[in-house]
Amino acid sequence: xxxxxxxxxxxxxxxxxxxxxxxxxxxxxxxxxxxxxxxxxxxxxxxxxxxxxxxxxxxxxxxxxxxxxxxxxxxxxxxxxxxxxxxxxxxxxxxxxxxxxxxxxxxxxxxxxxxxxxxxxxxxxxxxxxxxxxxxxxxxxxxxxxxxxxxxxxxxxxxxxxxxxxxxxxxxxxxxxxxxxxxxxxxxxxxxxxxxxxxxxxxxxxxxxxxxxxxxxxxxxxxxxxxxxxxxxxxxxxxxxxxxxxxxxxxxxxxxxxxxxxxxxxxxxxxxxxxxxxxxxxxxxxxxxxxxxxxxxxxxxxxxxxxxxxxxxxxxxxxxxxxxxxxxxxxxxxxxxxxxxxxxxxxxxxxxxxxxxxxxxxxxxxxxxxxxxxxxxxxxxxxxxxxxxxxxxxxxxxxxxxxxxxxxxxxxxxxxxxxxxxxxxxxxxxxxxxxxxxxxxxxxxxxxxxxxxxxxxxxxxxxxx
Amino acid sequence: xxxxxxxxxxxxxxxxxxxxxxxxxxxxxxxxxxxxxxxxxxxxxxxxxxxxxxxxxxxxxxxxxxxxxxxxxxxxxxxxxxxxxxxxxxxxxxxxxxxxxxxxx
Numbered sequence: 001x002x003x004x005x006x007x008x009x010x011x012x013x014x015x016x017x018x019x020x021x022x023x024x025x026x027x028x029x030x031x032x033x034x035x036x037x038x039x040x041x042x043x044x045x046x047x048x049x050x051x052x053x054x055x056x057x058x059x060x061x062x063x064x065x066x067x068x069x070x071x072x073x074x075x076x077x078x079x080x081x082x083x084x085x086x087x088x089x090x091x092x093x094x095x096x097x098x099x100x101x102x103x104x105x106x107x108x109x110x111x112x113x114x115x116x117x118x119x120x121x122x123x124x125x126x127x128x129x130x131x132x133x134x135x136x137x138x139x140x141x142x143x144x145x146x147x148x149x150x151x152x153x154x155x156x157x158x159x160x161x162x163x164x165x166x167x168x169x170x171x172x173x174x175x176x177x178x179x180x181x182x183x184x185x186x187x188x189x190x191x192x193x194x195x196x197x198x199x200x201x202x203x204x205x206x207x208x209x210x211x212x213x214x215x216x217x218x219x220x221x222x223x224x225x226x227x228x229x230x231x232x233x234x235x236x237x238x239x240x241x242x243x244x245x246x247x248x249x250x251x252x253x254x255x256x257x258x259x260x261x262x263x264x265x266x267x268x269x270x271x272x273x274x275x276x277x278x279x280x281x282x283x284x285x286x287x288x289x290x291x292x293x294x295x296x297x298x299x300x301x302x303x304x305x306x307x308x309x310x311x312x313x314x315x316x317x318x319x320x321x322x323x324x325x326x327x328x329x330x331x332x333x334x335x336x337x338x339x340x341x342x343x344x345x346x347x348x349x350x351x352x353x354x355x356x357x358x359x360x361x362x363x364x365x366x367x368x369x370x371x372x373x374x375x376x377x378x379x380x381x382x383x384x385x386x387x388x389x390x391x392x393x394x395x396x397x398x399x400x401x402x403x404x405x406x407x408x409x410x411x412x413x414x415x416x417x418x419x420x421x422x423x424x425x426x427x428x429x430x431x432x433x434x435x436x437x438x439x440x441x442x443x444x445x446x447x448x449x450x451x452x453x454x455x456x457x458x459x460x461x462x463x464x465x
Numbered sequence: 466x467x468x469x470x471x472x473x474x475x476x477x478x479x480x481x482x483x484x485x486x487x488x489x490x491x492x493x494x495x496x497x498x499x500x501x502x503x504x505x506x507x508x509x510x511x512x513x514x515x516x517x518x519x520x521x522x523x524x525x526x527x528x529x530x531x532x533x534x535x536x537x538x539x540x541x542x543x544x545x546x547x548x549x550x551x552x553x554x555x556x557x558x559x560x561x562x563x564x565x566x567x568x569x570x
Contacts, residue, residue, distance in 0.1 A: 139550050147557075147565075158546065162492075172516065176519075
């Protein structure tokens with residue numbers, strides 16, 4: 001709960017900074033504030049700070065249990081890295097304070113989504129996260145691509161919201177409560193039987209949340225929005241928004257509807273298999289790096305959904321947490337390089353822009369290579385262990401064919417990740433000028449690379465939740 | 466009031482499902498962004514109506530409070546949406562969503 005208060009406070013402070021003109025001081029204050037949020041959330045997880053009146057089920061709306069606290073830490077780490085990486089995004093734009101405030105308010109939505117104990121808060125969290133994202137996707141006002149991304153995201157996002165809301169209404173209609181533990185008590189009772197209204201409600205809820213995590217066949221918005229939005233915003237959508245949405249998705253079954261993944265396993269299998277194949281196969285034909293990352297993120301969602309299918313297993317939530325952490329850090333590193341390279345080549349973010357990157361800047365080339373190898377699932381990197389954990393659970397549950405399909409799909413993935421790696425090392429660059437990056441950017445790149453390598457070798461992220 | 470109490474819950478569910486379907490079909494079928502906005506509003510409002518009906522049926526005021534939340538969120542969403550639409554209109558001089566075809570496979 002403290003995290004929500006601090007970050008919302010920072011958001012209001014940012015808006016005030018615009019009015020009272022102390023914008024120069026703003027970035028250090030925001031970074032310090034996010035650092036403090038991270039520190040507090042870690043101390044809360046350890047139990048050094050306990051604010052029991054606030055943390056235990058605030059008015060039966062938000063419940064900061066261990067799951068929520070761990071995801072709050074992950075989300076804060078992602079946001080902190082994001083602000084450090086995109087420091088200059090807020091310096092370039094004329095109205096940087098508004099954009100920063102929108103990001104901070106979106107963070108509040110993300111925190112609500114990982115800690116809700118009431119369907120009302122789930123709905124509000126999703127909306128608080130989505131509405132700033134609609135604005136940010138269109139934040140390049142004169143670019144037609146950015147406009148199109150914003151309008152598409154808005155129209156499809158609100159449509160999903162409508163479906164989601166009707167799903168909640170139908171579940172309320174059968175259960176008589178929005179409180180997730182009441183719903184859980186009723187659905188686990190022996191006399192409980194599936195009614196058509198309840199089934200339709202659950203299916204609507206699953207479809208709307210699949211839309212929010214951009215899993216196929218609800219993925220149509222993702223490639224357009226990811227490639228049209230400014231690169232900084234895309235990296236926020238691919239990491240923070242996706243992690244909070246997938247956490248909200250699994251928390252729904254973790255708290256309210258534990259029987260659903262078993263009873264509706266066919267729906268999840270369709271979501272998983274289609275995400276894996278559509279994501280990986282269409283990515284092969286992409287020439288734009290951001291679109292490629294969008295399709296790659298769809299395939300990663302396919303892997304993450306495996307954990308939702310088997311969330312009742314002891315390691316299910318752990319595997320999801322590790323996957324989300326590994327995926328987010330890797331994506332942040334990849335987008336940081338894409339952003340720097342695209343800025344150097346006048347906004348050209350096609351794969352050809354990476355030709356001969358190793359000669360222009362070895363550090364950028366190395367980071368992007370490590371990130372791509374990790375996403376492809378090459379053994380010592382964190383991406384491999386993330387996929388291994390997921391497949392191990394599926395295998396232990398006897399879903400042998402699902403494991404085979406997942407491995408086939410990620411073999412296709414290796415092809416297009418290596419396309420970028422090959423472009424970096426053997427491509428002939430149009431411009432031979434070396435890319436200059438600041439000392440701070442070098443440090444961030446090195447930290448991200450070390451995290452990608454180190455997270456898999458050391459099990460503490462896996463054991464945290 | 467007496468007449469309203471006499472209407473069974475099933476009728477409300479049916480009415481709201483029809484309203485929701487009209488909204489959903491409108492979103493999928495219409496090509497004008499403003500009409501799509503209105504169809505989305507129809508979808509949200511069908512949920513509102515159903516929530517109030519359930520709230521009366523269960524004698525539980527939580528749902529009616531939720532309706533206010535939904536109204537506030539819908540207002541925020543539409544204000545953002547109209548701003549985005551204005552921005553698009555300035556660049557393309559149309560509200561037809563078929564004009565948006567720069568981002569393609």
